[in-house]
Amino acid sequence: MLSKEQNERLTRVGPGTPMGDLLRRYWHPIAALSQMKERDTLPIKLLGEELVLYRDLSGTYGLLEAKCPHRFMSLVYGIPEKCGIRCPYHGWAFDETGQCVDQPYETAEDPDARFKDKVTTQAYEVAILGGMVFGYLGPKPAPVLPPWDLFVMDDAVREVGFAVVPCNWLQIMENSLDPVHVEWLHQYMRNYVLRKLGKPEKQREPSRHEKIGFDVFEYGLLKRRILEGQTEADEDWATGHPVVFPNYLKSGSVATPAFQIRVPMDDENTAYWWYRCYTPTSGITYEEQAPEDIPYFTAPVPQLDGSGLPHWDILDNNSGQDIVAWITQGAITDRTRETLGRSDKGILMYRKMLEEALRDIEAGRDPLNVMRGTNVARIDLPVEANKLKSSGNAVTNERTGNTAKYSPVLKKHDKQTAAAE
Ligand code: FES
Numbered sequence: 001m002l003s004k005e006q007n008e009r010l011t012r013v014g015p016g017t018p019m020g021d022l023l024r025r026y027w028h029p030i031a032a033l034s035q036m037k038e039r040d041t042l043p044i045k046l047l048g049e050e051l052v053l054y055r056d057l058s059g060t061y062g063l064l065e066a067k068c069p070h071r072f073m074s075l076v077y078g079i080p081e082k083c084g085i086r087c088p089y090h091g092w093a094f095d096e097t098g099q100c101v102d103q104p105y106e107t108a109e110d111p112d113a114r115f116k117d118k119v120t121t122q123a124y125e126v127a128i129l130g131g132m133v134f135g136y137l138g139p140k141p142a143p144v145l146p147p148w149d150l151f152v153m154d155d156a157v158r159e160v161g162f163a164v165v166p167c168n169w170l171q172i173m174e175n176s177l178d179p180v181h182v183e184w185l186h187q188y189m190r191n192y193v194l195r196k197l198g199k200p201e202k203q204r205e206p207s208r209h210e211k212i213g214f215d216v217f218e219y220g221l222l223k224r225r226i227l228e229g230q231t232e233a234d235e236d237w238a239t240g241h242p243v244v245f246p247n248y249l250k251s252g253s254v255a256t257p258a259f260q261i262r263v264p265m266d267d268e269n270t271a272y273w274w275y276r277c278y279t280p281t282s283g284i285t286y287e288e289q290a291p292e293d294i295p296y297f298t299a300p301v302p303q304l305d306g307s308g309l310p311h312w313d314i315l316d317n318n319s320g321q322d323i324v325a326w327i328t329q330g331a332i333t334d335r336t337r338e339t340l341g342r343s344d345k346g347i348l349m350y351r352k353m354l355e356e357a358l359r360d361i362e363a364g365r366d367p368l369n370v371m372r373g374t375n376v377a378r379i380d381l382p383v384e385a386n387k388l389k390s391s392g393n394a395v396t397n398e399r400t401g402n403t404a405k406y407s408p409v410l411k412k413h414d415k416q417t418a419a420a421e
Pocket residue numbers: 068069070071072073087088089090091092
């Protein structure tokens with residue numbers, strides 16, 4: 001249980017809040033490059049700030065406050081220029097540093113006018129890695145964007161999924177420190193949903209958790225589990241899914257590893273990214289992908305229908321089941337009334353890590369996973385060896401795990417297979 005003040009300290013993410021300050025120390029994904037292929041601007045909500053991501057005519061990306069500093073028209077309607085973006089209201093133009101570079105009427109009246117030199121707008125740094133666009137809203141100098149393995153590995157076919165989840169980021173992260181929910185939400189409830197959908201033939205025997213454990217490791221927390229019939233000698237106990245501090249989960253299997261990244265848009269909404277790699281052992285044939293061609297998809301957010309019944313067809317897969325568990329806790333779950341048990345020990349460890357990181361920045365130290373220097377090499381993270389009795393082969397596995405149901409890579413594979421038969 002937390003006090004009201006502790007809950008607010010860990011959940012509020014706006015400028016000037018403790019957690020907002022901590023999360024501003026990290027690069028956060030804000031778009032898939034493929035989203036920007038057919039567009040020039042994209043509205044971004046990040047850590048309580050309304051921004052616009054744009055690409056100018058020379059291919060440079062910029063991340064600016066959405067409102068033009070003149071009289072506040074949104075630059076989401078801005079027009080890309082050779083260098084920067086032009087506000088369509090009165091034509092003021094800005095570059096990616098936030099500097100105003102043109103004020104047409106000011107110079108029409110006085111060709112020597114230098115007012116533009118004094119005008120700037122809020123600008124943030126942008127970086128690109130693994131087909132994703134990242135933004136950094138913290139103090140300068142920005143740290144290194146960590147080259148986590150999935151962003152830089154060779155021979156992988158990738159895809160990027162997205163959803164706006166209408167709840168606070170922390171209850172989503174706490175779900176990642178809660179292995180026991182897998183057996184209930186993703187197996188027991190899943191079976192119930194399949195019966196509702198008239199698909200009882202796909203029922204799965206729940207994998208009972210006999211023991212769960214957590215280890216602090218170099219980049220965060222490793223979770224471990226012993227399932228019924230396993231012992232501590234089994235590989236799954238030694239290596240479970242890592243939670244990469246502060247807001248990544250590496251899930252999936254060795255064949256199909258994935259990041260699930262939870263980026264607070266504001267206190268009550270979270271941008272959810274699924275970043276999945278199909279390796280050569282996944283059953284997917286390798287095809288080279290340009291970063292801007294990595295397919296992007298969205299996953300639906302479950303809601304009740306007009307009569308108060310669930311849409312069962314959105315709840316037959318892990319992402320639907322997880323999201324409904326998170327959002328029905330409330331926009332910001334009330335941790336002054338929670339009742340934690342033995343299954344929640346990982347959540348307590350994670351909250352402790354957050355508190356340590358908050359103390360780090362208060363003391364002027366870089367928190368965990370803020371990396372600096374020029375020689376940060378690819379960072380390999382562990383992954384659970386053979387999750388929950390599945391084969392790890394993405395093609396033959398049932399499509400009810402994670403967001404596999406919506407996967408463009410698997411859909412393409414199925415289409416090609418059908419055409420070849
Ligand atoms: S509001 Fe943008 S130029 Fe006037």
